Amino acid sequence: MSQVPSAAWRPYYQGLLEQVTEQYQAIPDGAPVRLAKATSNLFRPRAQSTTAGLDVKAFDGVLAVDPITCTAEVLGMTTYEHLVDATLAYGLMPMCVPQLRTITLGGAVTGLGIESASFRFGTPHESVLEMDILTGDGHILTVTGAEGDPHRDLFYGFPNSYGSLGYALRLKIELEPVKKYVRLRHVPFATATAMAAAISQIVDSGSQGQYSFQGQQVDFCDGTVFSPTEQYLTLGLMTDELPDGQRPSDYTGMDIYYRSVQSKTEDVLTIKDYLWRWDTDWFWCSRAFGAQRTFIRRLWPKAKLRSDVYWKLVALDRKWDLSGKLAKAQHKPAREPVVQDIEVPVDQLAAFLDFFHSQVQIEPIWVCPLKQRDPRARWPLYEFDPAQTYVNVGFWSTVAVPDGATPEDGVINRLIEAKVTELDGRKSLYSTAFYARDDFYAIYGGAEYQVLKSTYDPTARLLGLYEKVVERR
Template sequence: MKIPPKVSFALSSVWILLLSVLLRTDVSSVQRIFILLNLVLTIVILYFKYLSEPKPEPIDIKEIDKITYQPNQEKEKKESTKKNYDLHNYKVKAICENVKEFSKNCKEGEHFILRKSSVSHMAPQPDNPRHNDSHIDVRKLTTILEIDVDSMTCVAESGVTFDELVRHTIPLGLAPRCVSELKGITIGGAVAGCSVESMSFKYGGFHDSCLEYEIITGKGELIRCSPTTEPELFNSVHGSFGTIAIITLLKFQLVKVKPYVKIDYLTSKTIDGYLETIQKFYDNRNLYSNEEIDQKKQEEKLKDTSLNWTEMMDGLIHQKDQFVLNSANFVDKLPANTKLSEFWVTPYYKTAKNKKCDYMTTYDYFFRYDSDCHWSLRNMPGLENMVLRKLLGRAFLGSSNILKMAGRLPFLVKKGGKPDVIVDVFIPIENVKTFFDWYLETFGEYFPLWIVPYEMPQYQLQNYKHYPWLNPDLMKNLKSSLFIDIAIYGFEQKGKKLNYYHELEKKVLELKGMKTLITHNFYDKDSFWQTFNKPLYRKIKQRSDPKNLLRELYNKTNFKKKK
């Protein structure tokens, strides 16, 4: 039985506050005993009410496939799909009318934001003025309309989370080309914010697998756009952080998957050796498609991890001389007596540090970082304690709970008036060593760092070499389309003189890279538009949101009420 989200969040908040009080020096012994008794009582109640049920065995993909696609179910499937589309059209019509009404009656300088069913996965920013904007309700956009197994495509509304999506696709032997690592991220949010994961070295971001968007402009106009229909608009939606239009529907590509994943942890002692291994896997990224990796190739790979190809890869830098590349491949079956990893007991970043290999279900692999929101809990006392996690992990952990707590308890992430550094930066592979040396000098030995190799796809639109929404000058003279996403999560700025966000912005721009905007930003306007394509953005913005109801990209992501 699953704990209801509201109960889970409330208990999580109480748990954090009780632990905080418990660790204070001015608390008496009697009070400590009382708090501990309350915690123990909560654990006992939760265990017997919610947590004592055995974990179900992973679904056999092949058996599900046989059951799902029996001919006598085809008519029912078509009728269900038609109902989904009819209901969707009704929902978007209502949203269009709400936007038109707001646009007609709003005062100059007013804006609106979206009221969604999921928690925001942007870094918590309690001072952001957009929290005071009016709301347009899109909470009903949470339906998967259609999964086409033959064409390996899916059509779904923008509020569908990756958690919900893969629960539907994995039993069919399919998954998105890029599955965001946190369960609560929505597919619309993944496009607006440019999400990445371990297949990104082959497929880029989730937005690169999208074939079509349905959007509502700031004028209340409903538009379908694709690489061939409204191509400039289509290529400006991703990375716009909701400032161009409201995404309501997406059609995107899927890939074949198997029930389990094997991860081989490949270690290097130097950044040069690490990048060399990444480059080899990248060079062979198209050696086999998912469909071509038959049982024989799979067995060869399992026996010989030195083969220079992999289906998925990401990495963790644990120390300045401990680099781990996580080479992952789908498998049909588990070796005898294999124990699957469960990351609500031990955080994944810890299990990946010293192991040689790992097995997990495909679902658990996709969300291996979710329980701790990577490693954001390690700065909070007691939350990596194995005993507490084993008893309460299923109830309290998970990125959605963590982000809700951080949003409502801002002191957890903004210590001493300065927010912790939570950021992804994309660096061309030829400049990664320079960046890493600078990182050691500037940040010291703060680890781990999350590493995601990323293919920057080639574009044909108006002779753009790479993403049209990036400044073309930024992409000039690059030797490779391979970038490395280097993620710094949880670095504490409290008590430090430097503004580390601003230092990152300057260094990343110098190295022809890009810093994501999901977190705190301190750009001046000139340096900001050295990264992003101002002429194209302004052109599309004027067409889709001339009253600036969705806010302008620079102002939305670089608000000035900061220290």
């Protein structure tokens, strides 16, 4: 993270803008423009780029935090780990903190994000007040979404554009005051229908002034599904006080958070450990690397139990096709990566999970309720019905490919895509997608996207959304 002088950030920031402008101008006319970033949380494999990208390392830093207005000025490539460190120092947090430490603010706004406060505050872009965007045609525009802003369309069209219209260089965001600890209740449900009913109850209770469940306030809500008959909602309540003698749990070492969901009914974490509870074991995906076996975990350095370390292992596996070769040597079927987050209306959650348990069979599964924060807003590239409660369903694993198919055919991923569309849901675009072009743009705001693209990137210096997401260019 760059060290940012917070009191006098404007001249410092101006210097960064000059540097990035020089870099943009040094790229030959007509040549593609792309980002060179140190980390990524895009799962789909991408073609190797032959051109140098814009070096945006210096855009990782928090310019200023204002505890009076509860806002922060943040550089676009700031990781949430750095952002949370800077805001917690003031007793504040971003309104939606995605679970993986190296997701950046700009990445989460352009690629959407979700977390356990999303039933109160929606997704990260819904607490952005202002952005500076380097557009495909090389201009740096300040966009606010206010009536009268000539670039209002870019403000609303930026979420889910995945860097295909421009890059966010600075974002002014709203923050929420926090308390020291989060007290957790893991509430079991024997059916998905019962869990969905509880989610609706919690989200709807907000209209009476306070989100609550069974008489207790709810600040955070997500869930873990282990089987059709075993699922839990984890309800979090912020507090400054712990009863005498109670110490917060620690899941950054030998103990594993997701297992505690099944074994404890109540728990307490510091606010910081709560925000990163899923990063330590990349939800549960660290088990694929042996990191949950006691003897390996003892040897694994605690500081290396992090999602970005597992990412590096995934990259090595991809480079050398280690799992593919192992499966072949053991005469086992090849496996298709099924790594996706989707959203369905809450009353379709049980139908989706029934389908998933019978046809896909990956467990555990993560669920997280979500409601659009401002019912009047319209985000055309990823449009929700503002009156509707949605549930995000996340699953990250592999399945054996059916006879005669290859992993690249995406048989299971296509099945999931079709089911999500049938249930009036949406699929996040950070991973593989298989839609035909017309179907894709019918879902993701095609007509408005084409207008935005021709306005802000008229000579197509940036890859288009379909080319990036589906064609993986």
